[in-house]
Amino acid sequence: MTETAKSSRIVVFGSGGRIGRAAVAEARRRGHDVTEATRADGEVTDPAAVARLAAGHDAAVVAVYDPAARPGEFFPAVARALAEGLAAADVTRLVTVGLASVLPTASGELLMDTPGYPQEWREFYLGHGAGTETLRTAAPQALDWAVLSPAGDFDHEGESSGAYAVSPGDADSRVTPRDFALALLDEVEAPTLHRAHVGVVAA
Numbered sequence: 001m002t003e004t005a006k007s008s009r010i011v012v013f014g015s016g017g018r019i020g021r022a023a024v025a026e027a028r029r030r031g032h033d034v035t036e037a038t039r040a041d042g043e044v045t046d047p048a049a050v051a052r053l054a055a056g057h058d059a060a061v062v063a064v065y066d067p068a069a070r071p072g073e074f075f076p077a078v079a080r081a082l083a084e085g086l087a088a089a090d091v092t093r094l095v096t097v098g099l100a101s102v103l104p105t106a107s108g109e110l111l112m113d114t115p116g117y118p119q120e121w122r123e124f125y126l127g128h129g130a131g132t133e134t135l136r137t138a139a140p141q142a143l144d145w146a147v148l149s150p151a152g153d154f155d156h157e158g159e160s161s162g163a164y165a166v167s168p169g170d171a172d173s174r175v176t177p178r179d180f181a182l183a184l185l186d187e188v189e190a191p192t193l194h195r196a197h198v199g200v201v202a203a
Contacts, residue, residue, distance in 0.1 A: 009057040010188060011035040011091075013044050014064035018156065019097055022177035023061045026185045039066075045077040050085025059188045060086055062096035071127020079134035087140050094139075095187045098149035102129035103169030103199045111152075111169035132197055144194055146187050150175050151199030163203040173201040 010027050014020040015036035027034045035057065042049030044064050054060055062082065066074050086094055101112040102125055111117060112125045132147050139145055152173035160178040167173060183200045187193055 007031050007033065008059055008188065009033045009035070010059050010061060011037055011054050011057045013037045013050075013053070013060065013062045014097075017063055017065065018177050019063040019154075019180065020061075022181040023063060023184050026178070026181035027061075027188075030185060030189070032185075043081075045074065045081050047081045047084035047088070050081050051088040054086055054089035054091045057089065057091055059093035059095070060091050061184055061188065062094065071124045072130055073127075075127045075131025076134040079131045080138050083135060083138035083140065083143065086143055092142060092144055093188060093191060094143055094145040095184050096135075096145065096147050097184075098132060098147035098197050099125060099128035100149050100152055100169055100171075100199060101125035102132070103149065103151065103197065105169040111171060114171065117171060136195060139195075144191060146191065146193035146195070147197035148180070148183055148187065148193075148200055149197065150180065151201045154180070155202070158202075161202045164200050165203040167199045167201040169199055170201065173199075175200050175202045179203075 010032050012020055012024050015024050016038045024034050024036055037053045042053055103111050105111055151167040151170045155174035155176050158176050160176045164179045164183050179202050180200055
């Protein structure tokens with residue numbers, strides 16, 4: 001934890017995935033009390049399940065994906081369930097994992113619209129973006145949320161640098177899950193981002 005941070009109760013939705021596992025490990029390394037939530041514990045598209053799992057927690061970290069669902073339906077449904085369920089559980093901080101493709105680049109153009117960017121997964125990109133927009137409109141003011149994503153992509157094989165930086169969309173940039181988890185937990189402990197989506201790179 002940072003010097004000013006105190007131990008918190010954090011629920012991690014999607015704790016079984018790579019990024020969820022990295023977030024759990026980093027939260028526990030910092031001394032937080034962590035609840036791991038997977039699909040077996042309840043669907044993150046169900047507000048009642050979100051409220052039940054989040055009850056008694058200070059913050060939620062969300063790193064979820066359903067390959068069987070249509071992205072344009074799944075991610076907005078997740079956002080609505082989080083907005084309603086976390087509010088019902090009196091959770092005031094949400095940090096969720098987004099997608100680089102819908103980040104603006106340094107030129108202002110969305111990464112997914114830049115020349116040469118792969119288009120075969122555009123439905124997935126747009127679904128992720130729709131989820132963030134749903135969160136923007138559905139989340140009550142009491143829920144302070146932020147969306148973090150790699151500025152480009154994850155580096156699952158590289159060594160952690162132990163540091164990160166915030167960046168516009170950059171297709172060539174990479175960040176390890178461990179370094180990305182540093183950003184997630186820093187935003188839980190000492191929020192600097194509010195109702196915003198930013199990219200993260202290794203530093």
